[in-house]
Amino acid sequence: MKKYLLILPAAILLTGTVYFLAPGNNNSRKPDLIVKNTDAGNEVTKPNDDDCCKAITITEGGYTDMSVYLSNGKWADQNGNKADLGKFKNKNVVLAMFFASCQSACPVIVNDMKIIEKTIPENKINNYRFVLVSIDPERDTPRVLKNYARDHNLKSPNWTLLTGSKNDIMELAMMLGFKYSKNSSGGFTHTNLISFLNDKGEIIFQNDGLVVDMGSVSKTISKLN
């Protein structure tokens, strides 16, 4: 009786072993299958990764091809001094465009930038500059900007508020991809954008909207000097 009890599991064991060892049924992976498209009219291209890491020409002034500082705009800061964006060369810049009489979105943006400021480690904070550029040159004179900085506790030299010509403002906005348009009431409709520029003035990260993506921000900060 006991003998027969053993035969059944033994048979299963045998079958199982044969099954496993049989060709095509073992665990090894099949080679990856790559089938080329032979359709003549179809342009087959590899995924495009040449937007990154292409050789860039360094121009005079140490700016690269993609530097925002190429814009040549003439600005004035909250202290009434002439300013050139190029003065931020060699610093990491966190930049947003705003207007002083903005009630809803801009205060959130400024606050977001302050939060970002707090996450920067002590030993690096001096390498950073926080820049707010006004899109309302008619009303946001340097004096208005100075008051704004005081009211919101935005201290120099870390914080700079800028005003400029309509042309220069639009050019900077275009470089950043920031959209704004004047309302009939004198206010502005605009997108919400915080841009991170490296020490060459290149945009390396942008936070779109009013909510800060802290994960990406931390990653960006860790990449900067």
Added chain:
Amino acid sequence: MKKLLNLKIFSIIILLSTATLISMVIIQGCEKNESMRGTEFAKLTYAPDVPSPIMRDHPTKVIVNLETKQVVGRLADGVEYPFWTFGGKVPGKFIRIKVGDLVEFHLHNSPTSTMPHNIDMHAVTGPGGGAPVSETLPGHSSVFSFRAERAGLFIYHCATQPVPLHIANGMYGLILVEPKDGLDPVDKEFYVMQSEFYTKDDYGTPGLQQFSMEKALAENPTYVVFNGSVGSLTNSNALQARVGDKIRMFVGNIGPNKISSFHIIGEIFDKVYDYGGKDVTQRNVQTVLIPAGGAVIVEFTVKVPGTYLLVDHSIFRAFNKGAIGMLKVSGEPNKEIFSGKQKDEIFTGSQAELNGGAIENDDSNVIVNNESTSEMNENDINSVIEKGKKVFSRTCIACHQANGKGLPGIFPPLEKSEFLNADKERAIGIVLNGKKGAVTVNGQIFNNVMPPQNLSDGEVAAVLTYVYHSFDNSKKVVKTNEVTKIRNK
């Protein structure tokens, strides 16, 4: 004692190993199918061809390349239209993938385009079906990825502003997501896409056409076609199959406005996957509805050779706007299923008609109801003519017509008939017995068959008298006893 212990241990080991083996087999079996591996470039095809069924049993990464292009092409014979296309033709290429596949989609916009294009695929579960992230300027390419979550047959189309115009100009196609176990094997698969075109000029007007906003808003298409042009599936472009082929058709309808009533004349759809879904939802169906922006999968087996017409059964579209295609099936006839024409016979109207509806069955041996002539007074010519007119209107009018002019070449006239006037007895004989063979009436030859008339003697007399007194004839009079004499001859 030792031997027994050894045996016990041995048996436990065997049992455990077996259990392990069995579970490994089961796990491996599941894993084998579920894990994604490999990369493929998708093979896309132009209508009416379909890429071959997917043979792999696991999901994979599929790279799809599609180019948008503005191309002037043929809409109908002599008629051109400025199409906007996926892949240079209308409809766009057929994409075939499997559920679970990760698709890396490359949308290229030709540098010769004058506006941006994008793609919304109904197979994509994500905002806009991929449209916002695939918006592409001329001379640029966009890449985005999605996983095919659901099996089925789905439409894709351009969704750039203004969306209706991009669709109306030809930017659409089909994407098939095969289910896990694939589709049953068939002999032929075809890709058919119905769509409308709205042109300023009427159907068939030659030359380069332009889009008509007015007609599009009124939902009044000029052209309703299969696969982008009139005649794309007819005559030398017809779909081909052999007797016995199991056929599957992937049929889409993009609109942009109309719903399609898809039917194949002479066939029944054995299986219908309504709306292009995963399951067979109907069997043995004649006509399926395809919503605008929707699709259907139909399967059927052709058993008899011949030409089968694909139509939108909103039938004016098929005959007057181009919604017609052909499936030509070759092979051995099958007389049992379909015999073809067996006979051609003459038919001159049913007997019930001739008898004024008084008798309901068609039995020509039934004696006629005499009521119509029972009140006839043979001495009063007017009453005879009146009665005769009544008989004429029930009986003779079908062939000889109310005006007695007959049908040229077919039925002889009674008007000014020399044939009639020349011989009264012959006329009586014809009404009683019918006439076969050629006769010349008023200079024309007629070679048809006039059946014997099922009338009483009185009725024959009356009707002939009426005829002789009408249609400019000789005004002869025919009496009942004259008819009786000839009948008894």
Added chain:
Amino acid sequence: MKFFLTILITSFTLLANAQNHENAKASITKMVLIKGGYYKPLFKKNGQSEREFVNSFYIDIHAVTNEQFLRFVKANPDWSRSKVKKIFADGSYLKDWQSDFNPGENVNPSAPVTYVSWFAAKAYCSWAGKRLPTMAEWELVAMAGKNSPGPNKDKKFNERLIRWYSAGLPQRLNKVMSGEKNYWGAYDMFGLIREWTFDFNTTNINGTAICGGGSAGATDLTNYPAFLRYGFNSCLSANSDLGNLGFRCAKDTK
């Protein structure tokens, strides 16, 4: 001797000036005055009525040509194809020109210059003492018919526009002013190229992204040419360079 030298120097100077003047003159397109008026944007801005008022301004009667742009590039070599910075123009900048300072045979010098970015267009207009027109200004000029300042309600007009928009890129663009002149005296507002505006990126900022669809908030759902135009604008980046996109300049009245 002194006298002779003076004459020589004077005439040289005069000639040089004249040459410059010629150059400058040729670069400066004739402009026409557009009287202030109302136009109806396709997408209503927040807090705005359906019609927007545009102040009077001057606009070029035709788009900037290859010839004119060549003068600009020669005077400002930083804007030549091999030197232009990637942030200001993408890889297709002046793609159809034979070389940096030579448009070549395939391009009609009197045809509008295309494959130029917004930055390049803006730089040109500044150099010429002008500026880019705003979208509102451009639309105000464009909505005029042949005989009135518009809006042009002619259905046939919309049909012709769709017909033009439907065609692909022609092999060679026609020269400027070969098309129609409208009420204001401006040529080729349609039928030749699309044109950059100063604030092209401001259509429907907070509404549905219309680069790719979405018509919520549109003021005229049957104006397909406007949808095509606004949709096109919404998809552009300031450094985009396309074969059917050029520009003309504007100027304030004061």
